[in-house]
Amino acid sequence: MALKAIRAGSRNETGIDTAKAQLAARFGDRFQTGEAIRAQHAHTTTYIPAQLPDGVVFPESADEVREIVAIAAANTVPLIPFGTGSSLEGHVNAPHGGISVDMMSMNRVLEVNAEDLDCRVEPGITREELNTYLRDTGLFFPIDPGANASIGGMASTRASGTNAVRYGTMKDNVLALTVVTADGREVRTAHRARKSSAGYDLTRLFVGAEGTLGIITSITLRLQGIPEVISGGVCPFPTIADACNAVILTIQSGIPVARIELLDALQMRACNNYSGLSYEETPTLFVEFHGNSESVEMQSRHFAEIAADFGSSGFIWTTNPEERARLWKARHNAYWAQKSLIPGAAILSTDVCVPISRLADCVAATHEDIAAHGLTAPIVGHAGDGNFHVGLLFDDKDAADVARAEAFVERLNARALSMDGTCTGEHGIGQGKMPFLEAELGDALDLMRQVKRSLDPQGIFNPGKIFG
Known part of the structure; x- marks a missing residue:
């Protein structure tokens, strides 16, 4: 007997109802169908509309996951694995309905x-x-x-x-x-x-x-x-190009930097305001070195020399844990700092990655694009591996503004691909990046589809992601 498969745009009402009844009978209170909890398991931290699952199940062991998969397979019902829900490209949405499998009770x-x-x-x-x-x-x-x-x-x-x-x-x-x-x-x-x-x-x-x-x-x-000594610091530059070129030379020089993060002037202003900092509001690198006291001092000194060659006004660094923690907390809160620039605005957080030698070109061209179209879009990135993020603020209730945002993302991805880069360095494809995957991979995408059909012939695992 041929297996039934989930088709694009389809929703298996009978199978979903049967699976819900079976999951409720098996898992009791660990299977929930209330609208609030379903909404929590479809939320996204970007502008992609939420698509709620039909229920949420909370397994506590691998054997229970096997039972859930058996129920889903027997009824041709989608399963959407769920962790903390912090992904940015609609990974946890349920475009065909189905069951969200919340893995957070399996945390040993x-x-x-x-x-x-x-x-x-x-x-x-x-x-x-x-x-x-x-x-x-x-x-x-x-x-x-x-x-x-x-x-x-x-x-x-x-x-x-x-x-x-x-x-x-x-x-x-x-x-x-x-x-x-x-x-x-x-x-x-x-x-x-x-x-x-x-x-x-x-x-x-x-x-x-x-x-x-x-x-x-x-x-x-x-x-x-755990490193014996960790040093971290802040290094401002006159321009984005200067900061990017300092990153490139640092990596090419073999300095074993642990973190080297790029923040443009607008992102620095947002971080200062949101996190109560008082750094220069110019393109800046947040840098960290791991090792012993001698090695981190040597690495910091070598980096300061490179930064000075590219016009930095000075590398301020410390090994004090509290000062470093404050610095990196501000970096980790960059998304929320971006949102605070225009209260009430939606944010489209997107990323690309290019070979390190093209980082300065790609970021500079993206900055020019932002300015030319009058956008508010701070840039922050993991500059040491050529990966950067843009947080585009816009009015998601204005069709024209949504169109401008989407056109910007198309140009950004085309720019990265033209430099032999990728449409996503770490966000993944999910729903949001699907339009760009074929342009990046070409015929290799067909091989991926074949793997998917071979391992998941019914298409029950997170359908509507990566391939559509």
């Missing part, structure tokens, strides 16, 4: 192997919870996307963030996964060995799949030793 640390610098966790634990747990071991998990996201969500969107220039992204720090697939099996993609030549790299297939191939039930992570 399953094992820590301190000698091997790795651990295994359930997907619902957040990065801050994990690092709190690890603190007494002298280890930490370095991936920091800003939001206190769940580890499962970070794996699913191939997250990175402020530390990526030194420690890599999620694809570099996930050693193995267990995943419940469409046929109800829980498969293990790899063991804990630091390298392997055994077959296809299934771990990296699921990392970044945005929940479209299965539901992650555990993640084995690479850990790092």
Whole structure:
């Protein structure tokens, strides 16, 4: 008997009603259908309209995830994995209805192997919870996307963030996964060995799949030793180009910078106002170095010399934990600082990534585009790996303003692709970036569709994302 499949634009009312009744009977109060909780599981932190699921289920074990998948498969009902809901491209929306699978009750640390610098966790634990747990071991998990996201969500969107220039992204720090697939099996993609030549790299297939191939039930992570000394500082520049060129030379010089974040003048004004700071409102780099007292001092001195060559008025740095925490809290609150520039405005937060040698060109051209079209759009970025974000403020109730915003995003993505970059460095595709994926990947997109059909023939896992 051929499997039924979810078709684009379809909604399986009978299957959804049957699945809801079965989930209610099996999970009791851990299956909810109230409008408020459904709305919480469809919210997005961008302007993409919310599309509510028909119910929310809260599994507490991998076996329960397998039961949920079996019910969904039997009734051809979509499943949308949900972590903290901090994704930016509509990943948690339910365009065909279905069931949101809230993984936050699966938040245990399953094992820590301190000698091997790795651990295994359930997907619902957040990065801050994990690092709190690890603190007494002298280890930490370095991936920091800003939001206190769940580890499962970070794996699913191939997250990175402020530390990526030194420690890599999620694809570099996930050693193995267990995943419940469409046929109800829980498969293990790899063991804990630091390298392997055994077959296809299934771990990296699921990392970044945005929940479209299965539901992650555990993640084995690479850990790092907590640095002996951390120094951080602020370095203002006359122009965006000067700041970007300082980043490029810093990376090319082999200085092992841990974080190097770019904020344009408007973003600095927003951060000053929102976080109570008093820095110069010019293009600025927030920088951090990890090591011992001698190495961080040497790295800071070398960076200051490079910055001076590009017109910086001075690199102010400190090893004081409280001062560093205040600095990085302001950086992590950049999104909310952006929103405060125009109270009541909607915000379209988007990202692109280009080869580091093209960063200055891409950011400068984007700045010119913003000015030419009279937009309010501060820029902030993980400049060390060529990734930057634009927070475009606009009136989402004005059709003309929405059209202007969408046209800007199209130009931004076309610009990045013309420089051999990507339409998204870390936000993922979700719903918002779908129009640009084919332009980026061409025929490779057909291979992705074939993988999707092979592993999820009914299309129950997060349909309407990546491919439409």
